[in-house]
Amino acid sequence: MIHTNxxxxxxxxxxxxxxxxxxxxxxxxxxxxxxxxxxxxISELEQRLIELExxxxxxxxxxxxxxxxxxxxxxxIEHETQVPGSQKVVTYQRERFYRRQxxxxxxxxALANAESRNVQLGVDAAIVLQSVQQNKGAxxxxxxxxxxxxxxxxxxxxxxxQNTLFFADIVGLSGTPQDADTDELAQTNGYxxxxxxxxxLSLREAWLMTELWDQQLSLTVGRVDLTNYFDANAAAxxxxxxxxSDALVNNPALGLSENGAGMALVYxxxxxxxxxxxxxxxxxxxxxxxDSFYKLVEVDYRANPFQLGEGNYRVWYRQDNxxxxxxxxxxxxxxxxxxxxxxxxxxxxxxxxxxxxDDIHYSAGVRFNNGLGFNPEDAWGIGYAGSELAxxxxxxxxxxxxxxxxxxxxxxxxxxxCLTEKMANAGTTTYIVPGxxxxxxx
Amino acid sequence: MKTVKTLxxxxxxxxxMFFCLTLSFSNLVLAVQTEKxxxxxxxxxxxxxxxxxxxxxxxxxxxxxxxIGSVFLxxxxxPHMAMMSRDxxxxxxxxxxxxKAYIIDVATLTLVKEIPVDFAPExxxxxxxxxxxxxxxxxxxxxxxxxxxxxxxxxxxxxxAEPLNITFTPDGSKAYVGNxxxxxxxxxxxxRHELLKKIHVGRxxxxxxxxxxxxxxxxxxxxxxxxSNDGRYLYAADGDLGIxxxxxxREDKVVKIIRVGADPWRAxxxxxxxxxxxxxxxxxxxxxxxxxxxxxxxxxxxxxDMMGINFAADKAFVISSSSGFLYVYDMKTLKPAGRIKxxxxxxxxxxxxxxxxxxxxxxxxxxxxxYIIDGVTEAVTRVADVGLYPWGTHILDSKDNYCx
Numbered sequence: 001m002i003h004t005n006x007x008x009x010x011x012x013x014x015x016x017x018x019x020x021x022x023x024x025x026x027x028x029x030x031x032x033x034x035x036x037x038x039x040x041x042i043s044e045l046e047q048r049l050i051e052l053e054x055x056x057x058x059x060x061x062x063x064x065x066x067x068x069x070x071x072x073x074x075x076x077i078e079h080e081t082q083v084p085g086s087q088k089v090v091t092y093q094r095e096r097f098y099r100r101q102x103x104x105x106x107x108x109x110a111l112a113n114a115e116s117r118n119v120q121l122g123v124d125a126a127i128v129l130q131s132v133q134q135n136k137g138a139x140x141x142x143x144x145x146x147x148x149x150x151x152x153x154x155x156x157x158x159x160x161x162q163n164t165l166f167f168a169d170i171v172g173l174s175g176t177p178q179d180a181d182t183d184e185l186a187q188t189n190g191y192x193x194x195x196x197x198x199x200x201l202s203l204r205e206a207w208l209m210t211e212l213w214d215q216q217l218s219l220t221v222g223r224v225d226l227t228n229y230f231d232a233n234a235a236a237x238x239x240x241x242x243x244x245s246d247a248l249v250n251n252p253a254l255g256l257s258e259n260g261a262g263m264a265l266v267y268x269x270x271x272x273x274x275x276x277x278x279x280x281x282x283x284x285x286x287x288x289x290x291d292s293f294y295k296l297v298e299v300d301y302r303a304n305p306f307q308l309g310e311g312n313y314r315v316w317y318r319q320d321n322x323x324x325x326x327x328x329x330x331x332x333x334x335x336x337x338x339x340x341x342x343x344x345x346x347x348x349x350x351x352x353x354x355x356x357x358d359d360i361h362y363s364a365g366v367r368f369n370n371g372l373g374f375n376p377e378d379a380w381g382i383g384y385a386g387s388e389l390a391x392x393x394x395x396x397x398x399x400x401x402x403x404x405x406x407x408x409x410x411x412x413x414x415x416x417x418c419l420t421e422k423m424a425n426a427g428t429t430t431y432i433v434p435g436x437x438x439x440x441x442x
Numbered sequence: 443m444k445t446v447k448t449l450x451x452x453x454x455x456x457x458x459m460f461f462c463l464t465l466s467f468s469n470l471v472l473a474v475q476t477e478k479x480x481x482x483x484x485x486x487x488x489x490x491x492x493x494x495x496x497x498x499x500x501x502x503x504x505x506x507x508x509x510i511g512s513v514f515l516x517x518x519x520x521p522h523m524a525m526m527s528r529d530x531x532x533x534x535x536x537x538x539x540x541x542k543a544y545i546i547d548v549a550t551l552t553l554v555k556e557i558p559v560d561f562a563p564e565x566x567x568x569x570x571x572x573x574x575x576x577x578x579x580x581x582x583x584x585x586x587x588x589x590x591x592x593x594x595x596x597x598x599x600x601x602x603a604e605p606l607n608i609t610f611t612p613d614g615s616k617a618y619v620g621n622x623x624x625x626x627x628x629x630x631x632x633x634r635h636e637l638l639k640k641i642h643v644g645r646x647x648x649x650x651x652x653x654x655x656x657x658x659x660x661x662x663x664x665x666x667x668x669x670s671n672d673g674r675y676l677y678a679a680d681g682d683l684g685i686x687x688x689x690x691x692r693e694d695k696v697v698k699i700i701r702v703g704a705d706p707w708r709a710x711x712x713x714x715x716x717x718x719x720x721x722x723x724x725x726x727x728x729x730x731x732x733x734x735x736x737x738x739x740x741x742x743x744x745x746x747d748m749m750g751i752n753f754a755a756d757k758a759f760v761i762s763s764s765s766g767f768l769y770v771y772d773m774k775t776l777k778p779a780g781r782i783k784x785x786x787x788x789x790x791x792x793x794x795x796x797x798x799x800x801x802x803x804x805x806x807x808x809x810x811x812x813y814i815i816d817g818v819t820e821a822v823t824r825v826a827d828v829g830l831y832p833w834g835t836h837i838l839d840s841k842d843n844y845c846x
Contacts, residue, residue, distance in 0.1 A: 036668075039540075048541075162786070162787075214783045215765075269585075269781075270770075271777075271780045272777050272778060303777070303780060304775070304777065309741065310776075312743060337739070339701070339737055339738040339741075370701040374687075375646050375647050376684065376701060377647075377684075407653035407656070410653075
């Protein structure tokens with residue numbers, strides 16, 4: 001019994017000792033763990049501080065003005081939800097939010113904001129150098145001559161209100177196009193069509209454009225160039241990057257030689273159809289718009305027939321009351337054949353002044369781009385244009401070009417045109433017109 | 443002596459009792475904490491909304507359009523993209539300004555873990571088996587690998603250049619990383635979590651030497667690698683090069699280079715896998731690539747600042763962020779089919795499509811709303827005040843889960 005008690009006492013002592021040891025070591029163990037956790041936390045916080053100081057703006061909450069809709073009752077009390085007798089009112093309210101931006105983001109936002117309030121300026125400059133070699137027909141002054149024309153457009157654009165834009169284009173041209181020497185019907189340098197007065201600045205366009213009905217209807221009013229809206233073509237519509245000859249830029253049957261005061265309406269619901277209508281004064285000699293009222297309508301259809309790529313099909317009709325009042329109609333198609341190849345064609349028929357028949361104009365060609373060149377953004381094309389006039393004069397033009405994209409803002413193109421004039425009273429004359437165009441836009 | 447021993451024993455017993463009581467109380471508190479209210483029973487019936495400026499992830503009932511709740515992540519977190527794990531248990535997101543990944547328990551809408559990662563975490567992906575969550579850190583040029591079993595970052599893979607999006611192969615053996623700061627696609631061996639290869643997608647044109655500013659001032663590389671339905675091919679659009687490179691996933695090499703419009707953002711795969719639709723922000727067009735021929739079969743006019751493309755009811759809906767419009771295209775005829783006005787002066791962001799392929803859930807940041815677009819009727823329903831600056835949406839198993 002005594003032994004038993006002694007044994008029990010010893011056991012109790014061992015248990016007590018063990019418990020005391022555990023009890024004493026527990027706070028120390030917990031302390032160590034706590035210290036380690038704190039050290040780890042301090043290390044993380046230091047890392048965060050470095051990140052904050054090097055990458056981010058201090059974390060002040062930002063404010064933003066928010067457009068909100070509230071309901072105001074007869075007593076002028078504002079409610080968040082509609083109550084009897086209240087009306088929905090749009091108002092603005094500041095809100096605070098927690099968005100931390102980097103310094104770079106803030107600077108970019110500020111610059112973008114400032115830029116959006118400024119008038120945007122753009123420049124499009126081109127120098128066209130061409131020579132003329134005559135190889136058939138009676139010699140003309142053009143044979144063996146070199147011609148150079150320099151053109152500079154300065155654009156101004158400003159956003160005035162919601163979906164409302166002001167645009168102005170001031171152009172200066174200097175040089176001598178060959179048209180006067182070759183007696184050609186359509187100009188082999190499309191820039192020549194813009195030449196009004198040597199070395200003078202002229203206002204080509206100045207208009208105000210606004211978009212209505214969920215931006216489906218655009219209305220442009222001012223001094224306009226209706227060829228920017230009508231008779232468009234994906235492959236042959238731009239003398240600055242595509243064909244140089246005017247017959248492959250616009251349909252001659254349009255008969256619009258200069259810009260004037262007018263209006264253009266474009267209804268485009270972003271489906272397969274769009275409709276356009278417009279008018280402008282067609283000659284500066286007119287004393288009123290009524291004396292020179294040029295009207296134009298067009299229907300555009302987008303399609304991808306035979307599982308080809310996208311195609312644009314346009315039909316237009318115009319009337320001009322200048323002189324004896326002449327009308328014309330035409331088509332302009334462009335169809336993507338493959339991802340790299342686009343074919344185009346145009347046809348136009350216009351009443352000829354003083355003649356019983358009509359003038360007929362047609363053109364066709366093909367453009368290659370998207371990698372079918374030396375550089376991925378180069379493009380090249382071959383086009384043919386013919387005109388058969390009511391007075392039996394004829395003109396046939398074949399042009400090829402290669403547009404080399406030197407840089408994003410600089411392009412150099414090489415052109416070769418062959419022009420055949422068949423004048424009813426003067427026989428046939430043929431010209432070979434090689435040329436280059438250096439074009440910069442920025 | 444006996445008295446002292448008895449006293450010591452009593453003190454000891456008291457300590458043990460106190461220890462046990464403390465332990466029991468802690469367990470009780472823990473039990474109370476873990477027994478949280480179940481708020482979401484069916485994760486496939488919710489729309490996950492990323493609210494950038496209110497720094498939370500909101501959850502909306504897909505049937506009633508009512509907000510179920512939201513999980514606040516912390517001030518200045520600015521979550522970028524969220525994704526639900528395949529089993530619907532977790533939602534994960536990267537807090538761009540907090541440099542952390544966040545794990546949310548979907549059933550109870552509880553933030554269960556914050557995991558420090560590298561700089562500016564944005565886009566992310568789960569491995570097909572749900573075991574790993576890869577978090578891209580564009581500013582850290584790294585990808586964090588988070589083990590979903592332990593919720594721990596087990597590895598940080600370095601060597602990328604602004605990794606924006608991650609795409610796993612269907613068998614989960616590899617992950618492809620789009621590098622927006624370079625012109626190569628990174629291939630990760632998922633078994634070892636290592637950068638295995640760099641696939642060069644295309645050459646910079648030789649003429650670039652004459653135009654150094656264009657390629658040096660800012661780089662617009664590859665934002666995403668989109669995978670075909672069968673997992674065989676990957677489509678990597680490169681912004682600066684204006685191309686989509688087709689990569690064979692079996693050999694990890696480029697088998698075709700397709701020229702598209704200017705500054706392509708990325709390719710979006712149609713639900714049937716027939717077309718890869720590319721948003722070209724440089725010339726505001728969309729290119730439709732036939733994936734059977736790997737050729738562009740249509741290039742159609744679109745709007746500015748395209749941020750995403752969703753597919754519903756045999757149509758493609760292109761999100762034009764700054765214009766507030768969705769441009770619609772008929773996927774059978776590849777013709778334009780009008781556009782839907784979401785609102786005036788809005789900035790619309792990205793969207794997800796429901797699993798039935800009928801409704802689109804579009805985040806609209808500047809009016810703090812989600813717009814629901816019926817793919818068939820094109821009717822628009824607004825769900826307002828979902829949180830501040832909703833940046834993106836997500837639905838479990840949707841074919842259009844992406845970010846920008």
